[in-house]
Amino acid sequence: xxxxxxxxxxxxxxxxxxxxxxxxxxxxxxxxxxxxxxxxxxxxxxxxxxxxxxxxxxxxxxxxxxxxxxxxxxxxxxxxxxxxxxxxxxxxxxxxxxxxxxxxxxxxxxxxxxxxxxxxxxxxxxxxxxxxxxxxxxxxxxxxxxxxxxxxxxxxxxxxxxxxxxxxxxxxxxxxxxxxxxxxxxxxxxxxxxxxxxxxxxxxxxxxxxxxxxxxxxxxxxxxxxxxxxxxxxxxxxxxxxxxxxxxxxxxxxxxxxxxxxxxxxxxxxxxxxxxxxxxxxxxxxxxxxxxxxxxxxxxxxxxxxxxxxxxxxxxxxxxxxxxxxxxxxxxxxxxxxxxxxxxx
Amino acid sequence: xxxxxxxxxxxxxxxxxxxxxxxxxxxxxxxxxxxxxxxxxxxxxxxxxxxxxxxxxxxxxxxxxxxxxxxxxxxxxxxxxxxxxxxxxxxxxxxxxxxxxxxxxxxxxxxxxxxxx
Amino acid sequence: xxxxxxxxxxxxxxxxxxxxxxxxxxxxxxxxxxxxxxxxxxxxxxxxxxxxxxxxxxxxxxxxxxxxxxxxxxxxxxxxxxxxxxxxxxxxxxxxxxxxxxxxxxxxxxxxxxxxxxxxxxxxxxxxxxxxxxxxxxxxxxxxxxxxxxxxxxxxxxxxxxxxxxx
Numbered sequence: 001x002x003x004x005x006x007x008x009x010x011x012x013x014x015x016x017x018x019x020x021x022x023x024x025x026x027x028x029x030x031x032x033x034x035x036x037x038x039x040x041x042x043x044x045x046x047x048x049x050x051x052x053x054x055x056x057x058x059x060x061x062x063x064x065x066x067x068x069x070x071x072x073x074x075x076x077x078x079x080x081x082x083x084x085x086x087x088x089x090x091x092x093x094x095x096x097x098x099x100x101x102x103x104x105x106x107x108x109x110x111x112x113x114x115x116x117x118x119x120x121x122x123x124x125x126x127x128x129x130x131x132x133x134x135x136x137x138x139x140x141x142x143x144x145x146x147x148x149x150x151x152x153x154x155x156x157x158x159x160x161x162x163x164x165x166x167x168x169x170x171x172x173x174x175x176x177x178x179x180x181x182x183x184x185x186x187x188x189x190x191x192x193x194x195x196x197x198x199x200x201x202x203x204x205x206x207x208x209x210x211x212x213x214x215x216x217x218x219x220x221x222x223x224x225x226x227x228x229x230x231x232x233x234x235x236x237x238x239x240x241x242x243x244x245x246x247x248x249x250x251x252x253x254x255x256x257x258x259x260x261x262x263x264x265x266x267x268x269x270x271x272x273x274x275x276x277x278x279x280x281x282x283x284x285x286x287x288x289x290x291x292x293x294x295x296x297x298x299x300x301x302x303x304x305x306x307x308x309x310x311x312x313x314x315x316x317x318x319x320x321x322x323x324x325x326x327x328x329x330x331x332x333x334x335x336x337x338x339x340x341x342x343x344x345x
Numbered sequence: 346x347x348x349x350x351x352x353x354x355x356x357x358x359x360x361x362x363x364x365x366x367x368x369x370x371x372x373x374x375x376x377x378x379x380x381x382x383x384x385x386x387x388x389x390x391x392x393x394x395x396x397x398x399x400x401x402x403x404x405x406x407x408x409x410x411x412x413x414x415x416x417x418x419x420x421x422x423x424x425x426x427x428x429x430x431x432x433x434x435x436x437x438x439x440x441x442x443x444x445x446x447x448x449x450x451x452x453x454x455x456x457x458x459x460x461x462x
Numbered sequence: 463x464x465x466x467x468x469x470x471x472x473x474x475x476x477x478x479x480x481x482x483x484x485x486x487x488x489x490x491x492x493x494x495x496x497x498x499x500x501x502x503x504x505x506x507x508x509x510x511x512x513x514x515x516x517x518x519x520x521x522x523x524x525x526x527x528x529x530x531x532x533x534x535x536x537x538x539x540x541x542x543x544x545x546x547x548x549x550x551x552x553x554x555x556x557x558x559x560x561x562x563x564x565x566x567x568x569x570x571x572x573x574x575x576x577x578x579x580x581x582x583x584x585x586x587x588x589x590x591x592x593x594x595x596x597x598x599x600x601x602x603x604x605x606x607x608x609x610x611x612x613x614x615x616x617x618x619x620x621x622x623x624x625x626x627x628x629x
Binding site: 005011016067093116120121125154168169173319322326 | 349352356362375376404407427429435458
């Protein structure tokens, strides 16, 4: 085999294993964080029995899911019903592959960039993978052959595509300033000229709102609004397949937080770090940690918002997407274009 | 092209993970069939009618509007990347492009295609 | 055979096979899923040919947009028995057109105007193909680009009128 290709593949395999481990651990522990933070906000204790501070709770949950009976109701359309959870989880995990976690580490005499893949079209690829998530949801709802599921699946797909637009349009502002679709270029640009959030606040707000809707999180968790739709598209699922919907939701939250941090909060950039004159590896680790803190901040916001803003009604949700976010995003593009044209940024 | 190889591997691992988990779960979980467990749930009464009834056309209209705006967004991406080089000329041509689409958007709004209540 | 050739033939066979399955499968949902598979493998082939932007667009617009539209139709309408005489007529016409297109492709191919092996056309490589597309689309092909927006406008208005007709 071609030695260059071989080196790329070996390096990628190690990184992928690491990223997978970190993402899945984050996903598992996010359930713990969510329950603990929710408890804290509501002045309760939350899970605290399994291990110190309930830290082994995700492990216990995982084992429980594994050993739970899985019921496939006779009225479902089996081939699609069995496939749908996988169709949801794969794109959710895949999006993380182009996120830059940090600069390069110096290992074994060469620079190892802290990202799985750094491609020309990073931003587009993320949007493309994210747009694949709609299939699992729509098909899960359809194949369950249950009115709640179908209604939930439909609502959710309509919601996903509506907010995907707002998200895509908000990102255009970032691209205008970075002049590239490569995520590491976006980070480099912000390191030089200040974080995007400082002068693209409307875009940031649109992006973050759309990110909440894209991940089906409160206040936009209508597809599974338990008061009207039981559990929406995953009403008929149980056992491990059910947990896949949850894994996908949390994986999407992690990716959305990574994106928000990369696009608007400077990614792994730490202001003033260069002046300290740290050696390359130490600086890289500090930046990696900074990125982790930024992502953790957004994950915390997810839980925080959940207990702050009540759920929207479906018509309100669609109105917000089409009549507020979309026009705001369009005006924002013209505004950023104007600023860039004037040379103010 | 080589820089896409990791994504391909990632795709493989990402597909393998749920498959492997499901196989393990299938191997270890109990399976005790019971007629009551497999009944459709619909507020405690037997379900009436087929779930695949007809649904409002609004969803379809939303999907078409989505495709239109999706294509528009795609057009915006290369433009945004080249924007600094295109300058005032680029600004003007995108204002025209967006202007034409905003007409359609305003039409959809006025005709009530975006109403849900 | 190089690694890229292997990948090409794998993707191409997936694309062709699932395209055949789109026609053969009896359930609309299966057809839709096979069509998505075709789109995705074609996107993979675009990546192989260094047309990365087109690949992303293929996924985003075809697999993520237009197919969602198809899926909605399948979800919204109970397609149980739709093979009426009109559909048969449509099928006859489309198979005629399809045969003509295939014939044309085979003719062009036999004239040797199409490169037969993968790995051709790296012309967009210089400076990333997005830059190249941006320059040519917004400088040289300005009018088609603006006309595209009119086309999109027509699509939008057309849908709204069609949807309102019977309500």
